[in-house]
Amino acid sequence: MSAPSYLHQQGLLSWFLTLDHKRIAVLYMVTVTFFFFAGGLAATLIRIELVTPQGDLLTADGYNRAFTLHGVIMVWFFLIPSIPSVFGNFLVPIMIGARDMAFPRLNLFSWYLLLGGGLFTLLALLLGGVDTGWTFYTPLSTMFSNGHVVAVICGVFIAGFSSIFTGINIIVTVHTLRAPGMTWMRLPLFIWAIYATSIILVLATPVLAITLLLVAAEHLFNVGVFDPRLGGDPLLFQHLFWFYSHPAVYIMILPAMGVVSELITAAGHKRIFGYRFVAWSSVAIAVIGFLVWGHHMFVAGQSMYASLVFSLLSFLVSIPSAIKAYNWSATLYKSDLTLHAPFLFALTFIGLFIIGGVTGLFLALLAADLHAHDTYFVVAHFHYIMVGAAVAGYFGALHFWWPKITGRLYSQLWGKITAVLVFCGFNLTFFPQFLLGYLGMPRRYHAYDPDFQFLNVLSSAGASILALAYVLPFFYLLGSLRWGERAPMNPWEAAGLEWRVPSPPPLHNFEEPVTVDFEAYDYSPEARRDPV
């Protein structure tokens, strides 16, 4: 009988004191799903509120707190930890042939940091409520808002360290624990994407830590760093904040790109087209992503020449994303395609990511940004990237590796229904917002012009379909734990080390040490799929 699976051990302590990267990944999955529904509730409140032009469901203050909660929880406690911590933790060691992450204790400590920071922030947001938006712009957050800003800042500060330690863990694991024969050019593209994300996690998050520290000091002791009366500069806050936050949006999208590379090659049964270009485009996004933060401040009083430079660099950063999109569609040429559920999520990703990327270039255009900045056009753009692409990537990964994580198969039909519902509900929700934005409806408006009501009602209708689509997997995936049939070792006949171990994998991933002698995505007929 092969070694018992990692889920074999029972009891609470086996979960809360585990050092096994697979169990920590499952802990992250539960935590991240909880925060996803907490943020989603706030989003539902906002969409119901915006059905009528005058604010009747929530007061102005209530609405401001709702969108701040939605922003803070979704960005820092769902999008940033979702794929790197859940699937990064589970898959990185298995995909490179290692027994565990480099620093197991640091891994568990990161989860406790995220959980502690998250609950503390959610508590501070619910009990006190902060109305500064997730961007904490000064002098509003330092001189004109209530004391709970400092509590929320402490929560996010703590959770920031969870990102830093996860990033360090992944980089060290990929550098030092690869199985013999697993050279850099044989690594799966998911590993390249997670490695590039970890570089951003490690280098950008400390700047957020010091910025939040300065805002808290400014709020408590009126230190003056961002207070213009003492000579400080509110624009300096925006520079420091966006220096972190733009790389942070690449933290959210890069792992999802890695997932889609895996899904496309597995569904098409074919090696990816242009492996080197797609691999190095992840690293290129990570590096250039650090240079473009100024395009958030074209209208904020930044000098014209700095805006010119940032606009040009923003066009440069869109090239690696274009390379990925083109290479994905080129991979499907002469492929042997099976239309299973995860692949539909990958198609949703490609469709919505391309629209999101192109509208991002709209906002990089200086003259167009003068009009579209801080309107619903921006809201639609970043939701297309964060919700359309990153969450579709997360759901694709969930449906693709669910048999490997839990050892159970779920119903493909329901998976496909969810994918189609997500695509339709999403477009109905956010495409009208592009039109609203160009018509001039500003962001974060609690009551708006009656002219805009029709498009807002369309958007709220779409939001209800999207909410349904996000709740569906909750049933058939958890249902599969009980009624799902046992999953074989390789349900999708995919190539990759994780499909050569039993599902769910044993505690130490591999019975005997692994040597890798095959290229990445080796679907050639002679490559037998024998169990390792």
Place this chain on the structure above:
Amino acid sequence: MIRSDEKPAEPFVAWAQQREAARLGIWLFLATEAMMFGSLIMVAWLYRLQHPDGVAEAVAGLHWQLATANTFMLLTSSLLMTLALAASEQGNALRLRRCLLGAALLGVLFLACKGVEYGLEYREGLLPGFAEDSPLHLPSAHLFMNLYFIATALHAVHVLVAVGLGLWLYMRLAPDNLSARGTRTRLEMVTLYWHLVDGIWILLFPTLYLVGR
């Protein structure tokens, strides 16, 4: 004489691999510290460029003699930590522990000196939050004083952590298990962290105290 039952930690197959991983891990952590303090130093330089006169007034009031003594102490502690690492490579336990203790004591002396400095500034009414009758009348001087306080306090916390690590390692290095591979790796990590804390002070010292006196 390496004890035979001592095998590398769980995920690693060889000692060299584990030391390599620990070294890369500490270097990445140093990179995050450098990014954080780098941003703080850049903010200080931004305000030096924007308000030269206000900053000059604030810098005039700082106690540069104490700070120079502090810099000397941190440089010596860095030397002692390097000598400690050299002693561990030669297997000389006594020198290793003496150097480690020396470095930790110098760190405590640095913190004491910093405390004295804060005490003087508190009496002069320069610290943020307690500055009712502060002698500074330029607003940007207040700003720079507050920035000085945040930067030095954050650095003092890191010196405190470094001293704690040094003393913890001193306890662990009881004469018998000096040669355990794990402790030598830990010694190297603490040495690297110590040098970073010293390197940050080397850049903070002129930025806050010396330029534009």
Place this chain on the structure above:
Amino acid sequence: MSTANALKVYVGLLLLLAVEVLVALFWPRNSSLIMLAAAGQFLLLLIFYLGLYRHQGWVRLFGCLYLLWLLMMMVFILGETATR
């Protein structure tokens, strides 16, 4: 790193410290000289005590990337404040 080398580097660090303080006291106008001495100290520490010379590629790579980033941010600060 041998004891003799460590002492040599230590003396170098102290010399640069002395240069810094003297320049700050007697020629306060040229602050760039002070910062050059500080940068010298930082590099001495980075290469010898932190042992950059002993490590292979990725530490040196991270070191150079970081110094390049510092330079870029400095150029950005001067450019933005000058043209605002």
Place this chain on the structure above:
Amino acid sequence: MNEHFLRLWPVQGSDYAVSVDWLVIGFTGMMALFVVPVFVALWMFIWRYRRGREANRDHRAQSNLPIELAWIILPFIGSLVIFLFSARLFFFARTPPADALEIQVTARQWMWKFQHQGGQREINTLHVPARRPVKLTMISEDVIHSLFFPSLRIKQDVLPQRYSMLWFQAEHSGTYQVYCAEYCGTDHAAMLARLVVLDPGDYQHWLQDNGSAADLISQGETLYRQYGCGSCHDSGNAPPLAGVFNRTVRLADGGQVVADDAYLRDSIVLPQKHLVTGYLPIMPTYSNLLDEEAVQRLVAYLRSLPATASGDPK
């Protein structure tokens, strides 16, 4: 107000708005050129190569350098061309013509206050002449706001303690909605204003029938007398203010600065910021006595002071 049920394109209030619309439509066209082939290729490949349908799947290409370089360089060159157009428009929108009509704007938490040269003051409405460039000098009294004219396709953040500038030339008379775009607290959604564009004739009538007794400059003069600025500035132990506007002032720390609006405002509200050589830093701050509107009136008065006949003071 909403005469037709569903408006999909914002009204075009100025020539600049038309050119921005053409830029956006041009960019959409070019991007469609690069994106539609991807969608078509996706559907075609999914249909042709799905499992169970026979198609020749041999000698599959692993990679192809020319194709990769093509879809890197072509989209980049296309976007560069559009980037140059947008940069030209951006510079046009950021450099006001010299003969623009000056209006002072002050933003406060949740209202807009406008002051015309003739002394008229309005709250949450702005009357401007059609077909003439109008330059707004804006400042905020508390948090960051942003004056947004959707029909003119422009917006500009209004920062505390610092003047920011916005200029436009409205073509057609009419009433347009104005929003605050930067989130500024509880009633951010209620911080609205109306832009009323009048033909030049009607504009003159409007100026007369609610013009106040004194124009902006004389109001500034009364403030100058009221706070006794002359006791120091005219008696020689403070820098003389005759012809001070756009004069290069030598500072105590050796630097030089041109006395523009920002410098005049800083000297009133934060006198310690720029110390002029040869004078003691004894000027008290007026930040608690004067609000932003009063400062704007004083600055308007100081700008109008001619250089005295006895040559340009040092």
